[in-house]
Amino acid sequence: LALSGIESKDTFTVNKKEGKVAFLFPGQGSQRINMARDLFVAFPEMRKLIDSYPELEKVIFPSKTFNEVDLKQQKETIKDTRLAQPLLGIVDLALAKFLQSIGIVPDMLAGHSYGELPALCFAGVFEEEKLVDLSIKRAQSILNSVEGGDPGSMIAASSTRENLQPILAKVEGCYPVNYNAPTQCVVAGSTEAINKLMEVLKQERISAKKLEVACAFHSPLLAKSKGLYKTVLDDVPFSEMQIPVWSNTTAEIYPTNASEIKERLTDHLVQPVRFVEELQAMYKDGARIFIEVGPGKVLTGLTKSCLEKDQLTLFVEDNNTNKLTHLLSTLAQYLGTGRSFNIAKLFDGRNVKLIQIDQPEL
Numbered sequence: 001l002a003l004s005g006i007e008s009k010d011t012f013t014v015n016k017k018e019g020k021v022a023f024l025f026p027g028q029g030s031q032r033i034n035m036a037r038d039l040f041v042a043f044p045e046m047r048k049l050i051d052s053y054p055e056l057e058k059v060i061f062p063s064k065t066f067n068e069v070d071l072k073q074q075k076e077t078i079k080d081t082r083l084a085q086p087l088l089g090i091v092d093l094a095l096a097k098f099l100q101s102i103g104i105v106p107d108m109l110a111g112h113s114y115g116e117l118p119a120l121c122f123a124g125v126f127e128e129e130k131l132v133d134l135s136i137k138r139a140q141s142i143l144n145s146v147e148g149g150d151p152g153s154m155i156a157a158s159s160t161r162e163n164l165q166p167i168l169a170k171v172e173g174c175y176p177v178n179y180n181a182p183t184q185c186v187v188a189g190s191t192e193a194i195n196k197l198m199e200v201l202k203q204e205r206i207s208a209k210k211l212e213v214a215c216a217f218h219s220p221l222l223a224k225s226k227g228l229y230k231t232v233l234d235d236v237p238f239s240e241m242q243i244p245v246w247s248n249t250t251a252e253i254y255p256t257n258a259s260e261i262k263e264r265l266t267d268h269l270v271q272p273v274r275f276v277e278e279l280q281a282m283y284k285d286g287a288r289i290f291i292e293v294g295p296g297k298v299l300t301g302l303t304k305s306c307l308e309k310d311q312l313t314l315f316v317e318d319n320n321t322n323k324l325t326h327l328l329s330t331l332a333q334y335l336g337t338g339r340s341f342n343i344a345k346l347f348d349g350r351n352v353k354l355i356q357i358d359q360p361e362l
Contacts, residue, residue, distance in 0.1 A: 002357060003357070003358065010325075010329060011332075012329075012332045012333050012335070012336045013336060014335070014336050014337075014338060015336055015337070015338075016337065016338035017288055017289065017312060017337040017338065018288065019286055019287065019288025019289060019311075020106075020107035020108060020285070020286040020287045020288060020289070021104070021105070021106045021107050021108075021287070021288075021289045021291065021339075022106055022107065022108045022109065022110060022282055022287040022289065022290050022291070023096055023099075023106040023108075023109050023110075023119070023122070023291055023293045024109075024110055024111070024112070024115070024290055024291065024292045024293065024294075024299045024300075024303065025092045025096070025109070025110070025111035025112070025115035025116070025118050025119045025122070025293055025294055026088070026092065026111075026112055026115050026292060026294035026295065026296065026298055026299050027088065027111060027112040027113035027114035027115035027116075028081065028084050028085060028088065028113060028114045028213075028217075029211075029298065030088065030294055030295050030296050030298050031078055031079070031084045031087055031088050031091075031295065032075070032078065032295060032296075032319070033059075033060065033061075033062055033074050033075060033078050034060070034061060034062075035060065035087075035091055035295035035296075035317065035319075036091050036094070036095060036295055036317045036323065037061055037323075038322075038323035038324060039095070039098070039316075039317065039323050039324070039327060040061075040094070042323075042324055043098055044349070045098070045101065046094040046095070046097075046098050047094075048094075049090050049093065049094065049128060049131070049132070050090050050094070052129075052132075053086075053090075053132060056083070056086060056087055056090070056132070059074075059077055059078055059083050059087065060078065060087045060090075060091070062074045079212065080214075081139040081142065081143060081214045082136055082139045082140060082143070084139075085114050085117075085135040085136070085138060085139045086131075086132045086135035086136050086139075088114060088115070088118070088135075088294065088295070089114075089117060089118040089121070089131045089132065089135045090131070090132065091294060091295055091317075092111075092115060092118040092119075092293055092294040093118045093121055093122060093128065093131060095293040095294060095316045095317065096118070096122045096293040097122070099291070099293065099316070100122075101345060102331075102341045102342050102343075102345040102346065103340070103341035103342040103345070104291075104334065104339075104341050106243060106291070107243070107244075107286075107287070108243065108244045108245075108246060108253075108282060108285070108287060109122060109123055109243055109244070109245045109246070110245065110246040110248075110278060110279070110282060111245075111248070112180075112248070112273065112275060112298075112299055112302075113178070113217065113218070113248065113273050114135075114138070115294065115299075116245070116247070116248055116265075116268060117131070117134060117135060117138065117265070118131060119245050120241070120245055120254070120261070120265070122243070123241045123242055123243045123244075123245050124239055124240070124241060124242035124243070125238050125239060125240075125241055125245075125261060126236055126237070126238055126239070130236060134232065134233075134236065137229070137232045138229060138232075138269075140228075141225045141228035141229040141232065141269070142214070142215065142217070142222055142225045142269060143214060143215065144224070144225070144228055145222045145223065145224035145225035145228060146215045146216075146221060146222065146224075150190050150191050150192075150221075151191075151214060151215035151216065151221075152188055152189055152190050152191060152194070152215050152216025152219065152221045153188070153189070153191050153194045153210060153211075153213065153215075153216060154177070154186055154187065154188045154194070154210070154211045154213050154216055154217065155186070155187050155194055155197070155198060155201075155208045155209060155210050155211060156180075156184060156185075156186050156208065156209055156211055157184070157185050157186070157187055157201060157206055157207070157208040158183060158184060158206065158207040158208065159183065159184075159185060159201075159206045160182060160183055160185075161176070161179060161185060163206070164176065164185050164187075164206075167197075167200055167201065167204060167206075168187065168197070170200065171189075171193055171196050171197045171200055172193060173189045173190045173192070173193030174187050174188070174189035174193045174194065174197050175187065175188050175189055175216075175219045175220060175272070176272060177216070177217065177218035177219050177272045177273065178218065178272065178273045178275065179272065179273065179274050179275055179276045179277070180273070180275050180276070180302050181275075181276060181302050181305040181306055182276060182305060182306065183305070184305075186211070186273075188216035188217060188218060188219035188221065189216060189219065189221070190216070190221065194210075198210070218268075218269070218270065218271060218272055218273055219270065220270060222269055222270050223270060225266075225269045225270065226266045226267070226269055226270055227266075229265070229266050229269060230262070230266045233262045233265060233266065234262075237258075238258035238261055238262065239258070240256055240258075241254060241256060241261075246278050246281065246282055247264060247268075247278070248268060248271075248272075248273040248274060248275060248278060249264060249267050249268050249271045249272075249273075249274070250264075250274070251274045251277035251278040251280075251281050252281065275302065275306070276306045279302075279303055279306040279307060280306065280307065283307055283309060283311060287311070288310070288311050288312065289311070289312050289314070289334070289337060289339075290303050290311055290312070290313045290314070291314045291315070291316065291330075291334075292313075292314070292315035292316065293316055294316075294317070295317050295319070296315070296317065296318070296319055297315040297318065299315075300313045300314070300315045312333070312337060314330050314333055314334065315330065316330055331346075
């Protein structure tokens with residue numbers, strides 16, 4: 001197939017594509033047990049950060065279970081915000097750094113919600129060793145801000161922003177917090193207000209489902225979290241970004257000044273995620289190859305629906321296929337854009353022999 005030039009499911013031909021490369025870092029909701037496990041085994045350098053946190057490693061790569069009850073408990077444990085965020089950060093960063101180590105270097109970065117923190121870490125804003133601590137304290141700041149009160153809840157509504165605005169105006173205490181796609185908006189608010197909104201949406205025949213979340217992320221209900229997280233960040237030295245990071249809050253590039261980056265990070269906890277505008281702005285700035293560096297393909301799907309243009313969307317890790325096969329297919333598609341990377345790095349520490357594909361007998 002390769003020699004005939006036919007492109008199939010697992011063979012790819014070169015079709016040069018100009019433009020910038022963007023890494024996308026997924027956020028909370030993408031986590032699951034054993035995410036990227038096969039890749040952590042195949043490429044030991046990816047384990048650098050997780051090796052320092054054996055207790056977290058037990059949550060992400062738990063022991064094999066032999067009954068449904070234990071398996072369900074493992075899946076529930078990783079949903080805890082205080083565990084989900086640092087574990088996602090570890091995996092997002094490991095996958096991004098792996099691509100970088102083989103010579104795939106992005107021109108720009110973006111994260112979805114929590115994913116913005118590992119994106120800033122990858123950009124060199126703070127030390128890799130600080131990521132887990134800042135992730136745990138971010139989660140703690142959020143949870144502490146609603147302690148003793150109504151944590152609120154969230155729903156995903158299948159509606160355009162324009163259609164939803166007049167409906168939200170009728171229900172007090174509801175806030176649009178995630179503009180994820182042109183026809184999907186996440187709304188947060190008090191538990192009572194969200195229950196009322198669900199009834200209104202049902203009358204309007206708009207599909208909506210409740211999300212499994214600890215509280216009303218990115219909404220005014222978390223107002224206290226801004227001050228709590230500011231106290232955490234005040235003591236952490238920040239450096240200049242080495243790669244531009246785009247912001248959920250403004251749909252523009254993060255400021256370069258350390259104090260302004262910290263201010264934006266705390267605002268991020270209580271401001272909506274303007275993901276549609278952000279992706280469109282990145283495309284306008286020249287992004288044509290979008291690579292999701294994290295577990296699964298949630299952002300890949302959102303990118304396709306937000307742009308619907310000539311961009312190429314790739315994702316590094318897939319839950320449904322052999323992890324190594326999927327990674328190699330992704331790398332092949334990347335080569336197909338006319339770009340290159342250091343293929344030899346994939347075989348570090350392995351006993352291999354190079355063959356010529358057009359002369360396999362050699």
